[in-house]
Amino acid sequence: MLTAIGLMSGTSLDGVDVALIETDGERVGSFGPSGYRPYSEAERAVLRQALAEAVQLSRRDIRPGSLAEAERVVTSAHAEAVEAFLTDHGIARDSIDIVGFHGQTVLHRPADRLTVQIGDGASLAGMIGLPVIHDLRAADVAAGGQGAPLVPVYHRALAQGLHRDGPIVVVNIGGVSNVTYIDGDIALIACDTGPGNALLDDFVLRATGQPFDADGALAAPGRVDDAWVARGLQNPFFAAAPPKSLDRNHFAALQPSDTTPADGAATLTAFTAATIASIAPLLPKPPRSWIITGGGARNPTMLRMLRERLPAASVESANDLGWSADAMEAQAFAFLAVRSLAGLPLSYPATTGVPEPMTGGVKADYLAS
Ligand SMILES: Nc1ncnc2c1ncn2[C@@H]1O[C@H](COP(=O)(O)OP(=O)(O)OP(=O)(O)O)[C@@H](O)[C@H]1O
Ligand SMILES: CC(=O)N[C@H]1[C@@H]2OC[C@@H](O2)[C@@H](O)[C@@H]1O[C@H](C)C(=O)O
DSSP states (O other): OEEEEEEEEETOOOOOOOEEEEOOOOEEEEEEEEEEEOOOOHHHHHHHHHHHHTOOOOOOSTTTTHHHHHHHHHHHHHHHHHHHHHTTTTTOOOOOOEEEEEEEEEEEEEGEEEEEEEEHHHHHHHHTTEEEETTHHHHHTTSOOOOOOOHHHHHHHHHHHTOOOOOOOEESSSEEEEEEEETSOOEEEEEEEESSSSHHHHHHHHHSSSSHHHHHHHHTTTTOOOOHHHHHHSSGGGGGGGOOOTTTTTTTTTOOOOOOHHHHHHHHHHHHHHHHTTTGGSSSOOOSSEEEEEEGGHHHHHHHHHHHHOOSSSEEGGGTTTOOOOHHHHHHHHHHHHHHHHOOOOOOOHHHHHHOOOOOOOOEOOOOO
């Protein structure tokens, strides 16, 4: 077993998640602590600007305009996150074998074989004095895959420990939502399903000045505009079979208008729930359990709306199973880093559409002087 730290800066642009696990890349030996380093308002503004400018990119290796500054922000925030994590938990640096570094996605356009994660792996390795695996999506996209989602291999490792009858679906509700379908030994199936919290966050920010709908309180008493949800569901993305993946801003133009804050939040929460539920008919068998992770697992209104749309199955938060809904993605990138070291596949034809099982990641060694 290796001791690995994973680092994730997700599409919500909220901050850096850090987690430690012990793993051989097949099983999880133990969960260690997890941590979080929020971006400051100023850092978030730089990242938002970088996301806006990244739309112009046609190569993944150049950093024009604000992207160079955003990359420095991302790299140094991650270095600070690791240093604080080691100090806070009294972890010796030399007990860490490897760090998995996702970086920040600023553009995801797999149809053009382009996915761009900013964050400098070699600089990070130098700053924290540890070897780093980064660029985990690049090989998959270069081979014609979607490059996302990558967490399914980790969801599978966790689900194997449940000893529960399948099919099980693990749903990550981050900025974008994605699902992993696990049914015993049959091949994993995975895809992005549509919006997670990003549309809702953007609406709530505009309507109330708050960054998100804390505990789903704004949406809870709101009235869902079912006709708006039904219109949104007609987007061809939802009928397409997996694998498929999304850029954070793919649905950004979809915003209810002429609505109150509560009704708009309720409608967007229902839209996320409906788009997740709409994957069920595209799966081989009806899932028995839906396990919810990511920030959306903290939103009781989201969970209620999912239960309403998935009446024949159980819908639980990952936290209720002893997993960590908040640390899951960071843990996954620790797991993926160890799989990368071992040359194990990170993705499969039915998770990203890559032609054959595919490893990935680039190693940046720390060379002590
Ligand atoms: N207490 C809460 N109540 C409701 N929603 C919450 C709460 N805490 C977090 N969230 C939501 O979760 C979001 C963050 O989720 P998460 O950290 O899983 O996203 P991410 O990792 O950035 O995204 P992705 O998985 O798409 O990369 C916040 O933007 C917010 O919408
Ligand atoms: C390109 C990119 O960064 N995609 C993210 C995003 O956030 C959620 C969803 O869209 C998922 O496809 C992916 O992240 C997770 C960690 C993944 O690769 O599994």
